[in-house]
Amino acid sequence: MDAAISLTVDGEGYRLTVDTRTTLLDALRDRLGNISPKKGCDHGQCGACTVLLDGRRVLACLVLAATVGGAEVTTASGLAEGDTPHPVQRAFLDHDAFQCGYCTPGQVCSAVGMLDEVAAGWPSHATTDLTAEPRLSQAEISERMAGNLCRCAAYVNIVPAIEQAAGEVR
Amino acid sequence: MSDLLRPVAIGRDLVRRDGMDKVTGRARYAYEADVPNASYCRLVQTTVARGRVEAMHTDAARQVDGVRAVITPFTAESLHTDGGELAVLQDQEIAFRGQVIGLVVADTAEAALRAAELVEVTCSTAPHDVALSADRDDLYKPEKVNPSYETDTSDGDVDVAMAAAEVTVEQTYTTAMYHNNPLEPHATTAFWDGEHLTVWDSTQGVHPTRAVLADLFDLDKEHVRVICPYVGGGFGSKGEPHVHVVLAAMAARAVPGRHVKLALTRQQMFSLAGHRTPTIQRMRLAADRIGHLSGIAIDVVEHTAKMKEYAEQTGVPTRMMYAAPNRATTHRLAALDVPAPSWMRAPGECPGMFGPEVAMDELAEALGIDPIELRIRNEPDVDPETGHPFSSRNLVTCLREGAARFGWADRDPRPRAREEDGWYVGTGVASSVYPVNRMAESTATIRFERGAYVVEIGAADLGTGTWTTLAQIAADALGVDVEDVSVRIGDTRYPVASVAGGSSGMTTWGSAVVNAARAFRDKHGSAPADGAEADGSTEDNPATEQYAMYAFGAQFVEAHVHRDTGEIRVPRLLGVFAAGRIINPRTARSQFIGGMTMGLSMALHENSVLDPRHGHVVNHDLAEYHITTCADVTDIEATWLDEHDPHVNPMGTKGIGEIGIVGTAAAVVNAVHHAIGIRVRDLPVTLDKLLPGL
Numbered sequence: 007m008d009a010a011i012s013l014t015v016d017g018e019g020y021r022l023t024v025d026t027r028t029t030l031l032d033a034l035r036d037r038l039g040n041i042s043p044k045k046g047c048d049h050g051q052c053g054a055c056t057v058l059l060d061g062r063r064v065l066a067c068l069v070l071a072a073t074v075g076g077a078e079v080t081t082a083s084g085l086a087e088g089d090t091p092h093p094v095q096r097a098f099l100d101h102d103a104f105q106c107g108y109c110t111p112g113q114v115c116s117a118v119g120m121l122d123e124v125a126a127g128w129p130s131h132a133t134t135d136l137t138a139e140p141r142l143s144q145a146e147i148s149e150r151m152a153g154n155l156c157r158c159a160a161y162v163n164i165v166p167a168i169e170q171a172a173g174e175v176r
Numbered sequence: 177m178s179d180l181l182r183p184v185a186i187g188r189d190l191v192r193r194d195g196m197d198k199v200t201g202r203a204r205y206a207y208e209a210d211v212p213n214a215s216y217c218r219l220v221q222t223t224v225a226r227g228r229v230e231a232m233h234t235d236a237a238r239q240v241d242g243v244r245a246v247i248t249p250f251t252a253e254s255l256h257t258d259g260g261e262l263a264v265l266q267d268q269e270i271a272f273r274g275q276v277i278g279l280v281v282a283d284t285a286e287a288a289l290r291a292a293e294l295v296e297v298t299c300s301t302a303p304h305d306v307a308l309s310a311d312r313d314d315l316y317k318p319e320k321v322n323p324s325y326e327t328d329t330s331d332g333d334v335d336v337a338m339a340a341a342e343v344t345v346e347q348t349y350t351t352a353m354y355h356n357n358p359l360e361p362h363a364t365t366a367f368w369d370g371e372h373l374t375v376w377d378s379t380q381g382v383h384p385t386r387a388v389l390a391d392l393f394d395l396d397k398e399h400v401r402v403i404c405p406y407v408g409g410g411f412g413s414k415g416e417p418h419v420h421v422v423l424a425a426m427a428a429r430a431v432p433g434r435h436v437k438l439a440l441t442r443q444q445m446f447s448l449a450g451h452r453t454p455t456i457q458r459m460r461l462a463a464d465r466i467g468h469l470s471g472i473a474i475d476v477v478e479h480t481a482k483m484k485e486y487a488e489q490t491g492v493p494t495r496m497m498y499a500a501p502n503r504a505t506t507h508r509l510a511a512l513d514v515p516a517p518s519w520m521r522a523p524g525e526c527p528g529m530f531g532p533e534v535a536m537d538e539l540a541e542a543l544g545i546d547p548i549e550l551r552i553r554n555e556p557d558v559d560p561e562t563g564h565p566f567s568s569r570n571l572v573t574c575l576r577e578g579a580a581r582f583g584w585a586d587r588d589p590r591p592r593a594r595e596e597d598g599w600y601v602g603t604g605v606a607s608s609v610y611p612v613n614r615m616a617e618s619t620a621t622i623r624f625e626r627g628a629y630v631v632e633i634g635a636a637d638l639g640t641g642t643w644t645t646l647a648q649i650a651a652d653a654l655g656v657d658v659e660d661v662s663v664r665i666g667d668t669r670y671p672v673a674s675v676a677g678g679s680s681g682m683t684t685w686g687s688a689v690v691n692a693a694r695a696f697r698d699k700h701g702s703a704p705a706d707g708a709e710a711d712g713s714t715e716d717n718p719a720t721e722q723y724a725m726y727a728f729g730a731q732f733v734e735a736h737v738h739r740d741t742g743e744i745r746v747p748r749l750l751g752v753f754a755a756g757r758i759i760n761p762r763t764a765r766s767q768f769i770g771g772m773t774m775g776l777s778m779a780l781h782e783n784s785v786l787d788p789r790h791g792h793v794v795n796h797d798l799a800e801y802h803i804t805t806c807a808d809v810t811d812i813e814a815t816w817l818d819e820h821d822p823h824v825n826p827m828g829t830k831g832i833g834e835i836g837i838v839g840t841a842a843a844v845v846n847a848v849h850h851a852i853g854i855r856v857r858d859l860p861v862t863l864d865k866l867l868p869g870l
Binding site: 164 | 194216640
């Protein structure tokens with residue numbers, strides 16, 4: 007069974023017909039040729055496919071494409087303006103916050119989405135005072151980024167990269 | 177002895193050349209090859225661990241819209257092989273649960289998945305056996321252990337030393353079964369143009385993969401091209417080709433004119449992409465009261481697959497690590513109905529420095545000697561195994577430097593001496609070691625093109641930094657600015673290069689690049705014409721016959737154990753390494769901390785649980801096979817000595833991709849013991865192992 011949807015991806019509009027079983031991740035990668043979100047597990051367990059869906063971070067492998075008609079999707083590729091990296095990407099480069107690069111687009115999207123969540127006052131498991139505005143500590147970042155696995159284990163570079171970017175993104 | 181290159185570009189903290197492509201996700205990995213007419217594969221696997229495929233019915237699968245081919249052991253093309261792991265779909269025998277017994281090719285991934293589910297399989301089953309134990313009566317002695325070490329060694333008489341010693345430690349330690357789990361699943365895009373095969377494969381070595389494919393499909397090597405500019409992690413599991421690349425090529429041949437894409441699922445990676453064997457290590461240490469070892473021995477029991485032997489060299493580091501006149505090492509294998517084990521980061525050294533380094537801590541405790549001091553007292557003057565001097569050995573400096581940085585001096589050695597807010601706090605130490613490996617064959621070409629130097633070599637960058645570091649080496653070898661050097665790797669169109677394994681990349685490829693640069697200057701001088709070109713290859717290093725060559729390190733861990741729940745946290749890890757000259761401190765630090773974090777993961781989380789009833793790994797995904805996450809780490813730091821070793825190679829490098837994972841787990845166990853007084857000898861250290869002693 008197919009469904010016709012329209013989508014905006016990284017600022018470009020698309021109309022496409024998708025198998026209703028097609029995930030947003032496969033639609034992006036196999037149908038639209040956007041290879042920025044990566045497939046690491048296809049089960050929502052690794053975070054490599056993280057994209058921003060109408061501004062919020064989601065795991066594209068757990069979203070059926072047919073359910074997001076009209077939505078705006080931003081991938082790590084779309085966060086950069088051509089050859090100019092987004093501040094989070096710049097910070098990842100500055101801190102060598104990656105090695106093989108496979109989890110990296112997901113880490114970047116997750117960080118951007120996470121910073122918005124903090125700005126919106128959303129608490130996390132690491133938030134000690136649920137009545138106050140969350141403050142972006144190392145513990146807050148590492149907790150909020152725990153859904154994005156990195157087997158090269160760049161975590162101790164990712165956290166300071168996000169701290170650096172946090173000031174610039176606001 | 178060779179003259180080391182004068183470091184100008186070498187040693188510079190340069191950002192990765194592939195960085196922008198990676199942070200944007202524009203770097204194209206194997207599955208993402210930009211090809212027309214793609215078809216998609218899905219595998220059918222056995223659900224029994226031993227037996228025979230009696231029949232397969234594929235009619236329903238073939239009727240799914242978009243299905244182009246269904247391949248089974250009854251229909252597959254014959255490969256040029258005598259059996260083993262890569263002889264996929266060649267017969268009906270089932271050697272392990274999860275073995276591939278079918279393949280669907282379809283126009284969409286959804287159709288391929290649906291069709292694969294509709295393949296009906298009838299199997300006969302036979303009893304299987306996946307249970308490793310040191311008590312088995314069918315353990316055997318392999319001829320060699322990976323890659324070609326002696327299986328057993330013996331000097332003097334450890335039994336006599338143990339009987340005569342004032343203090344002994346005799347304990348058994350175990351490490352779990354592990355899966356490499358790079359974030360990028362193993363994947364291939366394949367295409368046949370007549371008798372020419374092109375594969376985009378996620379591999380640690382395009383040339384070795386080409387050689388294997390050429391053999392299997394009985395092709396001239398020149399008719400096979402393997403392309404892999406980026407590898408989404410490998411950690412050894414992409415060092416040797418596994419069945420997916422063979423299957424992709426078979427699938428592509430079944431749908432002429434189409435490019436076929438095949439990616440393993442995460443679950444399939446637990447049966448089709450190699451693993452590290454569990455190990456059982458019986459350690460014996462004999463010492464006098466002041467801590468001098470008179471004997472050291474390790475007896476290793478581990479598994480291999482009946483289908484293909486792989487003998488992890490777990491006992492090898494014990495042969496050279498500490499001075500002791502009486503020494504013995506053995507390896508025994510149980511051949512089981514499991515998938516083939518293979519390389520995983522620091523095969524041998526990683527598991528093989530667990531038992532010994534915990535045993536040293538136990539000996540230190542028994543003697544009342546500081547564990548750093550105990551190691552220093554057993555520092556050998558020469559390699560205890562070969563009698564050769566070390567080309568450089570700075571373990572003691574690493575231990576002392578680490579102790580100073582970590583704040584070891586004020587340590588109260590008594591367990592439970594420190595408690596903070598309900599947490600017992602302990603610190604532990606362990607040594608790291610990794611050999612300087614050099615592969616036999618690599619060639620680089622250097623060409624002068626439009627005012628710049630182009631280095632071509634079929635090497636790999638698994639996140640290790642090769643794109644950047646080879647340019648640094650070439651720049652210094654040519655005596656030019658690093659910005660004037662471009663590097664081309666990851667394609668068999670470029671000259672032959674060895675696998676990225678054994679931390680040998682810089683030594684092997686770097687030596688080839690240096691020789692190419694020297695040949696280039698000899699041939700073309702300092703003002704080359706456009707198009708001027710020269711080759712250079714890695715050569716045997718006569719110094720390897722005269723010196724024992726190793727990198728060393730010391731790892732320090734602070735562990736917290738909760739007084740009531742037994743929860744374990746590791747807030748602090750410090751590694752100090754002596755690994756020769758560092759080409760790029762930025763990418764080097766990432767490799768060290770990456771290895772250490774993977775070692776932390778091994779210590780606290782990782783454990784592939786083989787179900788003896790069904791013969792498979794039950795926790796076969798990333799929800800159940802736990803690896804360290806961002807929330808598990810706080811402070812992990814790696815640093816290194818400014819080590820000058822003139823014997824290893826012209827760059828003075830020793831290899832750094834693996835040593836970071838060596839010793840970490842032992843340091844964690846030792847720190848947990850210091851925190852709470854409970855010695856965990858079976859990894860991983862989980863709170864259930866601490867609760868009874870709280």
